[in-house]
Amino acid sequence: MKTFLNILYWFLIAVALIQFIPVDRTNKPVDPKVDFVKVFKTPQHITSVLRKACYDCHSNETVYPDYAYVAPISWSIKNHINEGREHLNFSEWGTYNKELKKGMLENSAADLKQNRMPLAGYVAQHPEARLTDAEKKRLVNYFEEILKSGNY
Template sequence: MKTFLNILYWFLIVIALIQFIPVDRTNKPVDEKVNFVTVQNTPKNVTEILKKACYDCHSNETVYPNYAYVAPISWSIKNHINEGREHLNFSEWKNFNPDLKKNMLENSAKSVKDYSMPMTGYIAQHPEANLTKAERVLLVNYFEELLKSGKY
């Protein structure tokens, strides 16, 4: 029993100490002139879907939940956000070259269609991001229309 209490004591000390390791949760300022919804003149219904299901990880408009301030959970969340922005950042849309935009739209359509986005773990904590079949169809159609038009 004494060994267990000793392990528990040190575990709690470590958990308390790692809270002091900083995680940068600063969002870059959003320039509307390069933001996807502005550049593409995205319809309001599509914009609402993007904002509720995609923008936390794929834009510079992340809203961090309360649990994102507790280590080591905060490290995992920040890592997911960094990876999401690396693959697609709607806030910097106009800064990308046409080939990259095309690739991002194709991957977005595929990911929404095959239910790999939004991620299951994200949906578990953000039920509003759980897209209906109709919302998924709307998003996929929007992305595919942009691809067909070549105006991205």
């Protein structure tokens, strides 16, 4: 029993100490001239779906939940956000070259069709991000329309 209490004591000390390791949760300012929804003058019904299911990980408008301030959970969340922004950042859409934009639109449509996005772990913590089949179809159609136009 003494060994267990000793382990528990040191574990709690370690958990307390790691809270002092900083995680940068600062969002870069959003330039409306390069933001996806502004560039395409995206209709409100599409914008609302993008914001509820995509923008937390794929934009510079992340809203961090309370649990994102507790290490080591905060490290994992920040890592997921960084990875999401690397694959697609709607806030920086206008800075990408045409080939990259095309690939991002194709990948986004494919991910939605194959239920890879939004991530199940994200939806579990944010039930409002769960997309209906109709919402997925709306997004896929919107991305495919942009692709067909060639004006991305």
